[in-house]
Amino acid sequence: MAMRQTPLTCSGHTRPVVDLAFSGITPYGYFLISACKDGKPMLRQGDTGDWIGTFLGHKGAVWGATLNKEATKAATAAADFTAKVWDAVTGDEVLTLAHKHIVKSVNFTEDSTCLLTGGNDKVLRIYDLGKPEAEPLEIAGHTSAIKKALWCNNDQQILSAADDRTVRLWDKNTKEAVKTLAFDASVSSMEYIPDGEILVITYGRTIAFYNANSLDLIKAVDAPASIHSASLHPEKDFFVAGGDDFKLYKYDYTTKEEMESYKGHFGPIHCVRFSPDGELYASGSEDGTLRLWQTAVGKTYGLWKCVLPEELSSENSEVLYCPPAEIKA
Amino acid sequence: MTFILEIKRSSGLRFRRVLNETPVSVLRLPRGPEPNSRGFDPTSPRFIALCPTTLPSSSSSSGSADEEEQRLRAELRERFLRTLLLMTGKRVRFDMHEHVRVHARFGASDIDVLNLQVCDLETPLGVQREALLRSQDVIACSFEV
Numbered sequence: 001m002a003m004r005q006t007p008l009t010c011s012g013h014t015r016p017v018v019d020l021a022f023s024g025i026t027p028y029g030y031f032l033i034s035a036c037k038d039g040k041p042m043l044r045q046g047d048t049g050d051w052i053g054t055f056l057g058h059k060g061a062v063w064g065a066t067l068n069k070e071a072t073k074a075a076t077a078a079a080d081f082t083a084k085v086w087d088a089v090t091g092d093e094v095l096t097l098a099h100k101h102i103v104k105s106v107n108f109t110e111d112s113t114c115l116l117t118g119g120n121d122k123v124l125r126i127y128d129l130g131k132p133e134a135e136p137l138e139i140a141g142h143t144s145a146i147k148k149a150l151w152c153n154n155d156q157q158i159l160s161a162a163d164d165r166t167v168r169l170w171d172k173n174t175k176e177a178v179k180t181l182a183f184d185a186s187v188s189s190m191e192y193i194p195d196g197e198i199l200v201i202t203y204g205r206t207i208a209f210y211n212a213n214s215l216d217l218i219k220a221v222d223a224p225a226s227i228h229s230a231s232l233h234p235e236k237d238f239f240v241a242g243g244d245d246f247k248l249y250k251y252d253y254t255t256k257e258e259m260e261s262y263k264g265h266f267g268p269i270h271c272v273r274f275s276p277d278g279e280l281y282a283s284g285s286e287d288g289t290l291r292l293w294q295t296a297v298g299k300t301y302g303l304w305k306c307v308l309p310e311e312l313s314s315e316n317s318e319v320l321y322c323p324p325a326e327i328k329a
Numbered sequence: 330m331t332f333i334l335e336i337k338r339s340s341g342l343r344f345r346r347v348l349n350e351t352p353v354s355v356l357r358l359p360r361g362p363e364p365n366s367r368g369f370d371p372t373s374p375r376f377i378a379l380c381p382t383t384l385p386s387s388s389s390s391s392g393s394a395d396e397e398e399q400r401l402r403a404e405l406r407e408r409f410l411r412t413l414l415l416m417t418g419k420r421v422r423f424d425m426h427e428h429v430r431v432h433a434r435f436g437a438s439d440i441d442v443l444n445l446q447v448c449d450l451e452t453p454l455g456v457q458r459e460a461l462l463r464s465q466d467v468i469a470c471s472f473e474v
Contacts, residue, residue: 004353028374089369292359
């Protein structure tokens with residue numbers, strides 16, 4: 001029997017959701033942080049979407065958010081010219097790092113001791129969280145605002161994407177650009193998969209996959225609409241992408257064929273990420289919501305329950321929420 | 330002719346698809362934010378397990394410094410409370426803001442030490458039988474033990 005995807009809508013934000021990130025798998029499950037233009041990033045339980053808390057303190061739109069692997073620390077990048085580090089268990093603000101312009105991206109190293117920031121002042125900064133008063137290491141080179149900055153190659157190198165239509169690979173120690181990729185259009189998103197050293201880049205309608213060490217192109221796929229974000233499944237059998245047409249697309253990574261597309265959001269999709277166990281993916285949209293989607297539609301996981309037809313009509317069935325049937329256009 | 334047939338066939342397929350697909354059931358919807366709280370429930374298992382040691386600054390050496398500070402704070406608090414007890418019924422001189430200096434018989438303080446209850450408060454306008462002094466206006470108080 002064919003099952004239709006039921007996305008779980010996480011409400012709470014009052015403005016567009018522009019970034020989201022998952023933690024690793026911890027003894028308490030995995031977690032999800034969302035960055036929103038309302039200035040109030042939120043932490044949620046990753047498999048259910050249940051709200052855990054809101055990080056209060058920023059005075060402007062939050063453009064980037066991240067969690068460390070253990071989900072004990074969070075970092076956010078905001079339009080108030082600061083990046084903040086938070087205790088992700090208590091919700092308390094731990095550190096405020098002043099910048100000279102809007103901060104767009106934050107990323108922890110694997111051991112959570114350093115934080116990488118990048119933003120509209122075009123400079124990458126590395127902060128030692130053990131010595132927060134010390135001046136950060138600065139890496140300059142981009143000629144336009146930095147959109148995304150990520151650690152890669154065991155935290156020895158840095159990948160950055162900027163509005164100057166380049167993606168650059170930097171060596172952390174020499175602070176030099178090792179490689180540069182130039183594009184015809186602005187890069188809308190970047191994802192780094194350490195296991196397999198794959199870099200997922202989106203620009204225009206293209207979702208491209210690169211080797212993160214050599215920056216050699218592995219493959220590229222064109223979507224029906226302009227794509228803002230894409231994510232590769234941990235087992236590298238699927239990838240998902242979303243953008244201007246409000247739809248989420250699911251592709252087979254090996255064959256590059258479009259498998260499914262899902263409607264649901266009421267605005268362009270700004271970010272999409274697979275969970276660390278690959279069982280679901282989360283999307284954030286201009287409509288102010290996050291939605292969770294199943295990778296294997298119909299499987300019992302999180303709040304989704306696989307129900308056999310006999311159970312639906314049985315008198316003893318537990319109370320289940322069955323979404324009303326929507327007629328697809 | 331062919332064109333019309335194709336439209337019929339494609340809409341027929343779509344109709345069949347909607348009928349056959351059952352939406353996945355959901356136990357409940359994700360919980361949203363609480364209106365009056367920023368969350369991070371201190372009674373959650375994760376909070377209880379991780380709270381004191383979430384950050385690297387909570388190493389064992391600074392842990393004992395925290396304990397020492399706590400001990401000193403407790404000692405100072407106890408000394409303050411005992412002073413208040415000793416002050417009860419005694420004639421106390423209160424030095425306050427704007428160079429105000431008054432004498433009164435101390436009665437008690439409230440639980441948060443926001444107000445001090447005194448009797449026979451000597452003021453330039455005369456002696457006030459009962460009065461409340463606002464603690465934040467008091468700079469110092471002194472009395473004979």
